[in-house]
Amino acid sequence: MSRFLTYDALWKTLQALLSTAYVAFLVGQFFRPASPLTAASFHVFMATALVFAWTPLEWRGRASRMAGRLLDIAGVSLSLMVVVLYASEIFRLERRFEMIDPVLPVDILLHVLGLVLIFEAVRRSVGWSLLAVVLAFLAYAYLGPWFPGLMRFPGFDLSTQAELISMKTDGIFGVTASAAINFVFYFVLFGSVFTITGGGQLFIDLAMRMTARLKGGAAKMSLVGSALFGMVSGSAIANTTSTGVLTIPIMTRSGYSKEQAAATEAIASTGGQLMPPIMGVAAFVMSDMLGIPYVTIAAAALIPAAAFYFALYVIVDLRARKSGVGDVAPELLDIPPVIPRLHLLAAPIAMIATLVAGYSAPYAALVGTAIALVAPVLRKSTRYNIRQLFETVLDTARQMAWISAPLAAVGVVMVVATQSNLALKFVRLLSDMGTGNLYLSLLLVIFGCIIMGMGLPTVAAYIIGSLVFVPALMDLGVDRLAANLFVLYYCVLSMVTPPVALCSYAAAGIAKADANKTGLLAFGYSLVIFLVPFGFINDPHVLWQGNPAQIAVGAAGMLLATFCWAVFLIGWLRGTLTLPERGGFAILSLALVVTPTLSTGWLISVALAGCLLFWRFGLRPRFVTA
Template structure:
């Protein structure tokens, strides 16, 4: 037999990828119409996700170790699938198991230890060592808590207890993070993938180009608008960066931005996609489960803050373009494919949003959007797709879910240890003492904590830990639970651009061929313009879509004006270079609008002052002081 006819390892791996992907996607679709028991479905999901990670991200060892790497990859896949089968056979016993009463069997402890090893290796392959190091630290604390000093000390858990807490019920690796993946995240990942593969993603980019290309700083504004639109149907910051960045980053380069500036702009723009309804990031689905409220409520509450996020970035990009004269799209790049012949593709996201608004469940709305995304392109010859694209969409959906689900399962270990050891409650007490009962001091401490966690964790992991240790302290200080969770989420989202583990920055830097750390630091610096936004919904719940239409509108207008003033203060430019006095006044106006109650006397005076200062910048000052660059 000729060597060319032999089944090579890449060919075998491709066959495995296809088989696992279709099995996984079909199972989760069947689960929507004919649900299995919670424990049965989540055990299947977790270990199938682990098998998919091994299949899609094999070890890249070379030389003599290459065959050892192949053996490890195939062994990891086989062991993961065997765990799916074992849990399937043991499910009735596990469902009847009474915690702390029924014995923990040897097979249970084996499944616990070997299963964690598989999950941890999948996490390492999916997101690197940063999250894995945190999970291992918590796991070590669970076993050796008695060796820790002071307030951190606790007796520790035995192997049997840890097995029961983490691997035998719908907690731990099978807990709220894993169930959120199969009950919410999967359906939106499926919709985003199908919509993108059938032409919707390209339509969004072209729409962004149409809307911004001829504006001042149009190259960077195209990145913002394109990332915001793509974020509406993706929720994945990495997918957002790679999908929009391949077009926007080269255009920004040609428009005068350095490689670092272009990559950083795309990274922070794509990061905001995790806050953009109707499909937010994975953390938002976990939040819905943790709070026990409909996902639609979360999406509605995030609408105005996410708009403020992109508005702030838009203002700073516009001011930078006007001050330094960069960012205009070269004329030769303005030839854009017509949008109107493809406008019918927008029906699918609109249908999904309508379903959410009228009260259908989030998974149902996502499935409606998916079916519509499959049908609408077929209505016109110019938008019809090749059925092979759907084949690739299934594989991409399974791969995205695997990369999301393995870290989510591992974070379940952190949740169990933090709660069962009372570490979370102890930390809440410490934060309350450090904040001395002062709300704003406590909020600043929470921001520092979220940013520090964000230096080494993906968004969802940082949010889950933050929700455990920070949110209860904020609630004790009188902050609404939804507002407290969104406050923590907002700053944890910045983990995607916070070095040393800044996944969005790394992805954008790879496209731009720029330095990853410089890109991350610059993207984080750009994010300063949005730091003021979360304080707005802490002080005014109307911004979270609560109250009458007039209250919501006034609250939103106040937040946008505050954000605008904050951006002007940071940039130091408004129809000319501002003096430090003028910048200081914009700063005071911004803080007063955000920190004072809406329609209070201070708030009213701040609005009047903002209008007066803008009139000064555009009418009186140009007559008195020459415009300075």
């Protein structure tokens, strides 16, 4: 037993040393950046080493356990060896001429060994689904000449593959690694510091104060808490586990089934990836791929995210009024005072203000992190133990490792998709199938995104979707930013779509609910997402483009459309809707998003929606009573 304890202690020491070195290097990148290839190679394989360190094999039986430990040690050691080998070869790699200078045996070794390590890290961090897709693309790179028709391409051998994937700032060291180093890390660090120093709990307590006494307050608490927490975390899983441990038990005690409570928390937390100012990893990758400042993307996403949460709120409210469940019992309202802790909000406020002022996203995140460290010290009641700071280092390194290994693997997909002209082939295919019709093409893209989302994490689904679907949408006249956000919205469904529904499964674990039932129920709730992207495809004002009046009218139209859509989905508004009434709400919601804002058709739709609402709230009760 003492040997096992000694091994565990040594392993924890290894985790601490690797995490500290990794976080210190990435922080140093802001002040004195290394060359892109140097930084990317260190980042990718240190993250790989950390996955092996933080996700050891847990085989049963003494012999199996020993074999697992040897494999874990080998994974960490080989990953660190690859870091050292890249460092020793970096001078040559940065100065060689692509496709002219020879590919050396050490390059082949680094390529093969590096991919094996990354692939195992992907399997440990997100499972087989993404790994299967990456391996399929890698096989396509070899077997391209044997594919028939449109899918045929010359392919490339091992030497060319090494040159394209692992010897330059492309592939595993490309845009995904760059986004992780230059954007994602700083916001993960801020989210970790803010949460551990008390900010995360403050958001949850604020949500409870705001909603607990409302109709259906248990579920509304989950929505508001997840929206607030999502603003600073951007991680759907972190959102689910942080807010779900409090909100799910309250929802189940308020009358919701375990599956309903878990599904509500899962879809609410999934929206955190869409909620500015800190959106999910995919938004940072989008910024890097499009060459658009992150603050522009965050501003464009604000109104659609608000519409998404507004629709969820309406659904929760109507469901509570229809079923009579969801009110929070008075004995559960023992909430600590929030006013003495409001100074903790200085950190996110300062970060948002810095972003709006035009400073870079990493700088804004570091400003927010510094204030998150200082603000709690200002009052005795919010002071933290200095040892908690080391927890932020470990938490940041762990989160970055689980994010970065899949991102590196997706770099393989990007290279193969680019070299095989897969995007152009899909444009031709979509043109043939969609017959040039925008809405039919959008429906085909939605279908493709959902299929990918059933097996891939959000960021992986988005990157592949941006390579394959976005060019096709742009060919149909859709704005580039709108096309990317359209794909992102439907790829976000990956977090709640079985069989790989990470948010749903995390929430189900907290609720001790059936995971598959929770996933299916959460996917049903996610139908509120379906309408929002059509709104910004047809009205760029919704993406914060235009003058204030145009933006305000576009936002009002989207909120009205999502309200009608939510009423249609629930089928209840001050009583059960008749079939014509429900159909009317569905048709009007669709009309509001497919007709240009302030056009004659749009104005007629607004007027008819007003009449239908007046009927439900004013005339119908009197008519029925009479």
